[in-house]
Amino acid sequence: MDHPQRVAKGHDAVGERIRAWAFQHHHDAIRAALADITAGHEDVVLGDADIELISTWALGDRELPGGGGTLAQRYARRPDLPADESDVARRIAAARLGLLRVVSVQPGHWIEFDNVTGGGHAHVISHGVSHAVRRDDMLVARIMEGPPARSLWGPVGRLTRETGRELLDLLKAGIESSGLHDEPGGLATAMHLAAREITTLLAPGLGRAREFGRAA
Numbered sequence: 001m002d003h004p005q006r007v008a009k010g011h012d013a014v015g016e017r018i019r020a021w022a023f024q025h026h027h028d029a030i031r032a033a034l035a036d037i038t039a040g041h042e043d044v045v046l047g048d049a050d051i052e053l054i055s056t057w058a059l060g061d062r063e064l065p066g067g068g069g070t071l072a073q074r075y076a077r078r079p080d081l082p083a084d085e086s087d088v089a090r091r092i093a094a095a096r097l098g099l100l101r102v103v104s105v106q107p108g109h110w111i112e113f114d115n116v117t118g119g120g121h122a123h124v125i126s127h128g129v130s131h132a133v134r135r136d137d138m139l140v141a142r143i144m145e146g147p148p149a150r151s152l153w154g155p156v157g158r159l160t161r162e163t164g165r166e167l168l169d170l171l172k173a174g175i176e177s178s179g180l181h182d183e184p185g186g187l188a189t190a191m192h193l194a195a196r197e198i199t200t201l202l203a204p205g206l207g208r209a210r211e212f213g214r215a216a
Contacts, residue, residue, distance in 0.1 A: 004109060004126055005127040011092065011144065011151065014088040015092060015153075018092065021075055022071045029064055030055075030071075037054055037058075037200060037206075041205070047205055053202055053203045056154040056155055057199040060092070061195035062195075070093060076090040091144050094144075095144040095154070098141060098142065099138065099191065100117075100139045101116055102134065102135055105133055105134065105135065108131060109125065110123060110130060111152075117188040117191055124149070125148075125150070138159040139156055139157065139159070140156070141154075166201055171194065174190040
């Protein structure tokens with residue numbers, strides 16, 4: 001199996017090409033997404049962590065007006081992409097926010113999660129994040145399917161007690177308003193529907209969370 005750091009580097013390269021393509025061809029959509037998520041915080045100076053979180057949401061979660069999915073999905077459907085680029089782009093586009101509890105960890109190699117949002121245990125390869133977490137940490141992160149193996153994609157937020165309570169309240173409200181109580185995968189659906197609000201909660205410049213890292 002490829003080394004986790006090498007895998008993350010390859011995924012990041014595709015992610016950067018998605019961002020560059022989106023800014024070149026859908027600049028108005030990016031500006032609209034930024035205005036949407038920073039409404040009420042116009043005077044805030046955004047840092048690198050904020051930009052990372054907001055851009056991941058804008059590319060992977062925010063549906064474009066008029067249909068056609070997200071910007072990441074549109075990129076992945078480009079007919080001119082090489083097969084391997086299209087494959088990675090599709091898996092990036094499919095990576096959704098999840099609530100993950102760390103079960104065990106081998107720093108520099110892997111993390112075993114209990115996926116609270118559904119799907120049971122998940123084993124992911126990880127170089128960077130695996131050095132920064134410990135058992136029972138609660139993370140908000142995206143699991144990206146393999147090959148070569150599952151990994152983390154994009155920003156990773158470690159919940160504090162305060163942000164954990166806020167997230168729980170947010171998800172309860174979403175489940176209630178959307179009638180997801182008895183739906184299979186209702187919590188995962190609520191996480192996806194609340195992606196904008198969760199991004200705001202985790203962004204250091206917009207919310208109160210400060211435990212932030214980048215997937216690798």
